[in-house]
Amino acid sequence: MTIPNWERAPWLEHTYFKDTLKEGEGPRIITTHLPSNVLAPALQNTKAKVIYLARNPKDVAVSFYYFHKMAKFLPDFNTFSEFLDRFLEGKVHYGSWFDHVKGWYQQRNNLDFLYITYEDLKKDLRRSIKKVCRFLGCPMYSKEVDKVEHHCRFPEMSQNMMVNYMLIPNEILDHEQSKFMRKGIVGDWREHMTPEQSDAFDKIFQEKMFGCDLQFLWNLD
Template sequence: MDRMDVIETIAGIQLPGHLHTAQSLQYAQEFQFQEGDIVIISYPKSGTTWMQEILTLIYSQGDTEVATSVPNWERAPWLEHTFFKDLLKEGEGPRIITTHLPSELLAPALQNSKAKVIYVARNPKDVAVSFYYFHKMAKFLPDFDSFTEFLQKFQDGQVHYGSWFQHVKGWYAQKTNLGLFYITYEALQKNFRHSLKKLCKFLGCPMYSRELDQIQNHCKFPVMSQNVMVNYTLIPHKIMDHDQSKFMRKGIVGDWKEHFTDEQNVEFDKLFQEKMSDCGLQFVWSLD
């Protein structure tokens, strides 16, 4: 059965059937996390691929061999995807696990484990733009006629993977319970070296300056965007059409300025204040 147009639903959230089944989602919820597991959590298009690459390099002490020879979805497989069980490797250092699932589905299991949890967030205006372009190239996601149409759905939380606001707030509320390491895409952009040192400290992985240099150089956007183990050009054209948009498109902060009208920006700022005023989270909208 061709599942490219199938939609799975869990906790009121729609997910693409090409990557998810009822069985894979059930397996994800029942998964037993182990001490030593490293779990990357994010809303789509928030810097997930970047963090997968950073962790790969941290656990190889800056050696780029694995990062340039093994696809990132094998190095840090997605918990809720159908192929997760086949890709998860045992006995080869920490298991790096990736997920987009919301806190209400996974937080209880993580609270009862000793896994280390990393949450990567990104300002929602840039997320919306990046997610829109991802929809243009990912054939397993719905097609939208315009950014205006997509943005309205995004603001309403009516896109695949659900509401950005609920996802970020839900996981941030677990920061103390999980000892969660919270980091933003913008912080990584502004001072990668400082962020990398903080992450290494959280993981208990001290690094020498030479190793930090290697990680920093390899994880630059121009380098990663040309790495076929990261840029998803290995995926068949019928699933991801890179002629429509690149998976790794720009990698900057503030691209939303090229897409939001003044009216859309005012409306979004109002919504952001309504949704986020009770959690205290602040986001950087531009590095200019």
């Protein structure tokens, strides 16, 4: 691979998006963190296929905290506890995790939509790859799946300069503060949250996700 992933799948909300996405080329892959109320209406009645990747919110909070530490364009927080309060209040970039996940999931009948979780990928990467292929209508031979599976495993991705964001200069991402691809595990929140924080998080989760049939894995033990 010789093309950085932000050129292969440019971020819709970034300033370079228009320059990266060439007119007339396709099919194209576009990445975004935008919430459904901003983007979904524009995707309805189009040929766009939407793959929504969710991750359990405790691990998202930990990951987002470390990203704040390295991203020069985001506010830093003195402690994880301070960031966790902000996260649970939804006062972070792109808003509430709960609203974001529920909002997109509620669009599943209005769009050509595939919902998948990070935990699915960790449990059975090969099965997840095949699921995405079926959704996109792009079946692959076993040897092709082998290659994709190999390159998409975290140890490989974390060392791949086209993927791990080490090409981004320190003025934008301070790689001495944290790695963009840090651990890639399920359940890292247990190393960061106290039992009291976890219990409080569970209570808020139950309140915010009441009536939603989505289930999340908090660890893979």
